[in-house]
Amino acid sequence: MSESGSDEYRYLFENAPCGYLTIGPDGRIAKVNATFETWTGFVADQLVGQRLHQFLNMAGRIYYETHIAPLLRMQGSFNEFALDFETAAGERLPVIANAAERRDADGGVLFTALVVIKATDRRRYERQLVDSRSELRTSLANERETAELREQFIAVLGHDLRNPLAAISAGARILQRSGHLQNERELRVLNMINSTVTRMSDLIDNILDFARGRLGGGITLHRALRPLEPVLEQVADELRTASPQRVIETHFEIAEPVNCDHTRIGQLASNLIGNALTHGARDMPVRVGAKTNGKELEFWVANTGEPISEAAMEKLFEPFFRGDVRASRQGLGLGLHIASQIAQAHGGRIDVTSSPQETRFVFSMPLVQTGPS
């Protein structure tokens, strides 16, 4: 090669946009290029003849001896590994490196070529990614733990609140049935006990469902194939007892047992009728009906009164939406939201129409033939 040709190559080697070293078979640095000198702050004399790992931090040294060197011997090259050099000024120089062995005919090492690229930003970025991934994992684990605890708390709370309530209304029913309380006033008191308990029980149901739903639990169904009418009748009766001045007309035509979660459908019915009682005209009946037509179950609640505004329509089924708040209005605004969740869980929907003549909520769901789940 001509002088100028070899000079050209030398120039390319020395000033490559990467650090370039060669390491002899004895493991000592044989050649370094100018770029590497500049980056590390060492001159060639300080580098040549030394072992590579003297310029690495301890982690790098261990890694070199246990991973890089063996891999080079086993496969002849190793690419894209990270290394941290220590500069003459004592600073860290993170790099990405490629290494390749140049071998003789017997497979022995002639020399090893090592190319390094400065990777301060990239390594920092990667480290940030790794760190945030660990953080995420930890907080995910914490979240799960917290969620489990909350779930358990809700379950216990529900049980502990519901049981005494159930006992109270059981007691009231017993007194009612006994026939010993003849006085109308006393009977009315019993009715009020019942209706108050029902109201509280519904409230608890809705709150706990909502809390569970927000935690991602959703509404789980326990389906069974049983007659639905008795449940709907009882819901209507409870609400009649709670609002004795109001008229609730029922017209149920459910020909066959329905495969659904009867408790939940009862809750849906109660929420829809309750909503109609609250927002409907006080002197007009609330009309409730249900029918099956082989393919679908339909359940509707209709009332007369002020129509639902357009603005309200959009938010009707959102949690905590209460529409116009009347003086005596109680409740959290969860009833319709929970009802829609129950509808969805059954693969059904709730449709609303509202005009000055009538406001009507219609729940429809497909009838499934399979038996209890």
Place this chain on the structure above:
Amino acid sequence: MNVLARNNVHVSGRGDGAMVFAHGFGCDQKTWRFVAPEFEREFKVVLFDHVGAGGSDLSTYDKAKYSTLHGYADDLVEIGEALGLKNAVFVGHSVSAMIGVLASIKAPELFGRMVLGGPSARYIDDGDYKGGFSEKQIAELLEFLEDNHMGWSAAMAPSIMGNPDRPELGEELTNSFCRTDPEIAKAFARVTFTSDNRSDLSKVTVPTLILQCSEDIIASQEVGKFVRSSIPGSEIVFLKATGHCPNLSAPVEVASAIRAYV
């Protein structure tokens, strides 16, 4: 559970006795590729991967079990039982030296002789004992391993499969490290470098040879000498080879040293 499958056990060669090779930290059984074949004419050569390395069954990795070297030692004893080994020769490199020591204490008939390459009973300095590393440095190592795991999930060895003429480019090269779950690798590093088996050495009842490299920063001469003086009746040979993996960088010297001892 199939122990031989779990640890990717390979048996080759023939002979009355068996020779078991155990790889060290960072590698898998392939690191013995230049040494083990030398003994196939006289011994049943047994190669295996620790769980978490090479072709071992990663699904059997149990964090609690492998949080100490005893977990790995138990596996080694199980492999010996599965193969019906008695008085075998054990050749253990790096952390496997201590794993072999523990296995031998658990099952004294398993090995008749042991060769420990680059052993260290404890890597972290402790008072007068100079293991070679500080706790801070080991913590840095663990972090550094993470930096590299980001790197070489992409790093690729040649995808040329099993070319027997150019074994260095073969399928074997699918970087055994790439097969390792990064979490397992990190855990194994932690177990290795925080281990302390100084008090176990005196319980060894089997003739033992220590192979010590010059200039091994992982297991210095001081550390090697400590092991020799603690294992009763043991011997030490100083290799000319440098670095921590003489089985790869100076396989001839290593094979001769082993042969001289068995």
Place this chain on the structure above:
Amino acid sequence: MSSIKPVILIVEDELLLRMDSVEVLEDAGFEVIPAANADEAIAILSARSDIHLVFTDIQMPGSMDGLKLARFVRDRWPPIKIVATSGHARATDKDLPAGSVFLPKPYRGAELVATLRDMTGIA
């Protein structure tokens, strides 16, 4: 249609609930034997052989809860049907013996009657 009155054993530790369920079921045409806990229930079951169905709460104080009782009953007296109830978590099919029914609390009286009629084969 059977003319025998089905005999139901109710196991429920809450007094008012027990009394109420007894009345509701008797009104519906069942013969009802109450028990306050699993031990009482087992004593009754051992003394009589005409019980068709056991209706038990799950959370109960004492030596056994409702789930254990259900398994015990299925083990000793296989033909007896089982309905379990709870205000707590819902029992799944895995927890109860095969063919049992779970009725979540709060249940409406009508639902209880319908369920028991269903299980004892009364229209």
